[in-house]
Amino acid sequence: MSSVSAPRHAFRFGADTLEIGIMALLLVASFSFFALMAPGFLSAVNVRSMAVQLPELGLLSLAMLVPIISGGLNLAVTFTANIAGLTTAWLVQNALGDAGVLGIVAGIGAGLAVGSAAGLLIGVIVARVGAHPILVSLGAMIFLQGLGEFLTRGGGISGMPAGFQWLGSGTLIGIPIPMLIFLLTAGGLAYFMQFTRTGFSIHMIGSNLRATEYSGIDVRRVLIVLYTLSGLLAAIAGMVMLARFNSVRVGHGESYLLITVLACFLAGANPFGGFGRVLPLVLGLMSLQVIASGMNLMGASQHLATAVWGAFLIVVMTLRMPFLKRS
Numbered sequence: 001m002s003s004v005s006a007p008r009h010a011f012r013f014g015a016d017t018l019e020i021g022i023m024a025l026l027l028v029a030s031f032s033f034f035a036l037m038a039p040g041f042l043s044a045v046n047v048r049s050m051a052v053q054l055p056e057l058g059l060l061s062l063a064m065l066v067p068i069i070s071g072g073l074n075l076a077v078t079f080t081a082n083i084a085g086l087t088t089a090w091l092v093q094n095a096l097g098d099a100g101v102l103g104i105v106a107g108i109g110a111g112l113a114v115g116s117a118a119g120l121l122i123g124v125i126v127a128r129v130g131a132h133p134i135l136v137s138l139g140a141m142i143f144l145q146g147l148g149e150f151l152t153r154g155g156g157i158s159g160m161p162a163g164f165q166w167l168g169s170g171t172l173i174g175i176p177i178p179m180l181i182f183l184l185t186a187g188g189l190a191y192f193m194q195f196t197r198t199g200f201s202i203h204m205i206g207s208n209l210r211a212t213e214y215s216g217i218d219v220r221r222v223l224i225v226l227y228t229l230s231g232l233l234a235a236i237a238g239m240v241m242l243a244r245f246n247s248v249r250v251g252h253g254e255s256y257l258l259i260t261v262l263a264c265f266l267a268g269a270n271p272f273g274g275f276g277r278v279l280p281l282v283l284g285l286m287s288l289q290v291i292a293s294g295m296n297l298m299g300a301s302q303h304l305a306t307a308v309w310g311a312f313l314i315v316v317m318t319l320r321m322p323f324l325k326r327s
Contacts, residue, residue: 016277019268022316023283030287034294041297048176052169052244054289055182057256057263058282059237062189063230064260065281069193070223071206071273072126072133074230076118077260078253079144081238084115085248086148088239089157092164104164112235118144119231123224133227148250156249160242168243178240185236190278192229202226206273259309263288266313287312 034041060077067074074080088111096103118140125136170177193199201222204212213219242248267284269276288309295305 019277019280020283023267023280023287026312026316027283027287027290030290030294034290034297038294038297041294046293046297050289050293051176051179053293054285055178055240056237056244056253057259057288058182058285059185059233059240060253060256061260061263061281061285062186062278063233063237065264065267065269065276065278066189066193066202066226066230066233067133067137068261068264068269068271069206069273069276070202070226071209072227073137073261074119074122074227074234075134075137075257076122076141076144077230077234077237078257079141079148079250080115080118080231080234081241082248082250082252083118083144083148083238084111084235085238085242085252086152086157086250087111087114089160089242089248092160093157101163104161107164108239111239112232115235115238116228116232119234120224120228122231123227126227127220127223145250152250154250156247156252158247160246164243165246166243168240168246178244181236181240185233186278186282189233193278198222198225203274206270206275208274259288262309262313266316284316 040046060081063077063080064074088107091110092104092107096107122133122136122140125131126133129136167177167181172180193202201212201217201219204215204217205219205222209219237253238248241252245252263285264276264281265271266288267277267281269281291308291312292302292305295308296302
């Protein structure tokens with residue numbers, strides 16, 4: 001008989017407050033620093049640029065967060081995003097090219113389905129075979145990369161209809177569409193993880209797999225659902241990247257992979273599973289984007305910005321550990 005109670009009681013509220021407070025403080029500090037030091041940082045152009053650039057990394061980080069909370073990892077998130085984007089781009093340009101808006105909607109639906117299927121494949125193997133998620137997702141990453149290279153012959157697809165490009169460059173009530181997509185997705189995921197039985201079960205699996213099995217939770221089903229969800233989130237990132245760049249190839253966003261893991265740990269996700277929240281992750285991603293944009297305006301190289309991101313992670317860990325040891 002299941003011992004699962006209301007999901008909202010499963011979280012360490014003191015730790016939640018700490019994570020949110022630390023990330024909010026660092027966001028304010030980094031924003032204030034670059035507002036003073038970087039010329040043009042507060043300009044409307046730069047603020048909009050940050051709002052357009054953040055969602056790609058943000059959505060991929062959400063896709064990484066869910067398996068990390070379960071004690072796993074999904075190393076295939078970027079290639080899942082690219083396969084989903086390639087599917088949508090090919091369908092919209094070819095099979096659905098004459099269907100107008102309906103063709104775009106159908107193409108997006110197909111791309112999201114392909115991304116979900118990639119996550120489903122990983123979840124089924126992890127749940128049914130019992131293989132380690134790192135190995136399974138690594139194999140899936142190599143498979144998707146090779147499949148994409150084979151289908152595109154190492155090239156890409158570009159030239160999407162104006163209606164589709166609007167998803168990457170348009171605005172609604174003054175907010176860039178990519179940012180709206182990211183915020184809505186993050187809000188939906190936060191609700192799912194905190195207030196649904198499946199979200200609670202994902203945390204339980206990460207905390208203690210054996211105890212979760214004894215509690216009556218169908219661990220296999222939850223694993224399949226969470227990796228399918230991870231694939232869907234990655235596919236949404238693929239749609240945003242395709243719309244913003246007006247092109248897609250297998251290697252798009254490949255450099256984001258390790259950064260998504262960094263962002264999750266930066267936001268307080270436990271490397272061994274069981275704990276992680278969406279709001280601290282969103283705040284942490286905003287801080288990383290502020291740092292990248294501010295240093296770019298100050299003329300620093302991207303390599304230096306990456307080094308600062310690493311230092312930023314070390315600072316956050318240093319600030320967090322004394323409090324967590326007493327929690």
